[in-house]
Amino acid sequence: MAERVTAGQGGESLLFLTDEQLRKGIEAMFFAYRGFTADPDRILAKHGYGRAHHRAVHFVNRSPGTTVNNLLDILGVTKQSLNRVLRTLIADGLIESRVGTRDKRERHLYLTEAGVELEQALSEAQRRRMRQAFRDAGPEAVAGFKQVLEAMMDPEPRRQFNRMKDGS
Amino acid sequence: MAERVTAGQGGESLLFLTDEQLRKGIEAMFFAYRGFTADPDRILAKHGYGRAHHRAVHFVNRSPGTTVNNLLDILGVTKQSLNRVLRTLIADGLIESRVGTRDKRERHLYLTEAGVELEQALSEAQRRRMRQAFRDAGPEAVAGFKQVLEAMMDPEPRRQFNRMKDGS
DNA sequence: ACATTAAGTCAGCCTTGTTGACTTTCCAAG
DNA sequence: CTTGGAAAGTCAACAAGGCTGACTTAATGT
Known part of the structure; x- marks a missing residue:
């Protein structure tokens, strides 16, 4: 099996990584990410939502x-893209938008009780x-993963x- | 800092994983995957392609x-979704589709020279x-990651x- | 008073998923 | 041998969710 190795740019390192090893890493990311999103996707589909809604709910819950x-x-998307999602979540009563007290231009976002419920699920x-996955792999693997x-x-x-x- | 821990389903394990630890894992996946796709996305954008094209080219090159x-x-999408991407790649001369010799219903896919070039990039x-990332994290971390x-x-x-x- | 900023909206585009209907080819059972 | 179903691939039409650009409204700060 021919193992071609591309040149590592910059100072040669201590680690020898074949293209094959790197490619396995790439494919691992692909398949793992699919698994990672599969369960929530099923729940979201029932509610008529997509991943965009999930991300919004997640980070509003977080902060x-x-x-x-x-x-x-945080999300790295455009205003218009987020707004569409946010509007439906507010209309559906999952997120509450409160006008800022200090700066009235700002809207502060909170999950409603229903929003918390979905986020939990x-x-x-x-x-x-x-x-x-963490248990199967063990604590040392988890540290490496992160x-x-x-x-x-x-x-x-x-x-x-x-x-x-460490919180918001 | 209150660390609420959800019940682990099934036999209690040796590893105690707080919700906070798990949530960090979840966010790590989100941010890392974005980084993971960022570089190819930029190249694809120049050619007018998206991630779907990347995946097709990757796995055709692979097998x-x-x-x-x-x-x-492999891709876990519908026939029709893949077909659209495949059609443009064939039209653009990056992928060649050969009618099967044994079973003429099948189309066998190969990268052209131009296809190989894009795949390389x-x-x-x-x-x-x-x-x-592998070098920064070290070999043990890489093993855990995988x-x-x-x-x-x-x-x-x-x-x-x-x-x-071990190859196709 | 005026420029800037936060938020939101409208219009229109693209990629990439989906389902449904269709053709061509193959194979196996009558 | 023929014929009917299954399998591979294709085409059409739709929806979600990205994007850009132009614009409004309201509040802030200089």
Whole structure:
């Protein structure tokens, strides 16, 4: 089996990574991400929602009272795209939008009771899979998993990721 | 900091995983996957293609001569969805579709020279990021990363993933 | 007073999923 | 041998959810 190795740019490292090893990593991400989203997707479909709604609900739950602009930064989508999703969630009574007290231009977003309920259902499904995977793989593997994922992020999302470690 | 822990279904395990730990895993997947797809997305955009084209090119390169049906199984999308992408790739001369010799209903798919070129550009971008992440995290972390991802897949994709380890 | 900012809206586009209906080809049972 | 179903692929039409651009409204800060 011919193992062609592409040149590593910059200072040659200590680790020898074949293209084949890297490709397996790439495919692992592809298949794992599909599994990762499969359970919530089923729940969302019942409600007539998509992944966009899930992301919105997740991060509003994560940072209650967050503003629209804040959410835009986190999700990395356009205002118009988020707005469509947000509008339906507000209309359906899952998210509440309160005018800011200090700055009345801002809208602060909160999950309603129904919103919390959906978020619970979605995240519990996802946690279940994550928990199972973590248990199957063991604590050392979990540490490695997190390390690699963090190293794979772009700098700005990584900052957000770490900032969110300790609450809003 | 209140750490609520949801009940682990089934036999209580040795690992205590808080909801907070699991949620960090979930967010890590979200942000990392975005980084993972960012580089190829930029290249694809220049050619007027999307992720669907990338996936098709990737797996045709991976298993030259594969049939449409085969690809369907791997990608987990509908025939019609794949077909649209495939049609443009064939029209643009990146993929060649040969009628099967044994079974003339089947179409066997191959990358043309131009197809190989695009695949190289895409996968090299992705490999670069993966390589960097792997190096930053170290070999032990990489092993853990793979273990957890594999554990996160649904059984059928996992089978495909492992089957592809040693070539088509 | 005026420029800037946050939020929201409308119109229109693209990609990529979906379902349903269809053709061509193959194979197996009568 | 023929014929009827199954399998592979194709075409048409629709929906979700991205995107850009132009614009309004309201509040803020200079």
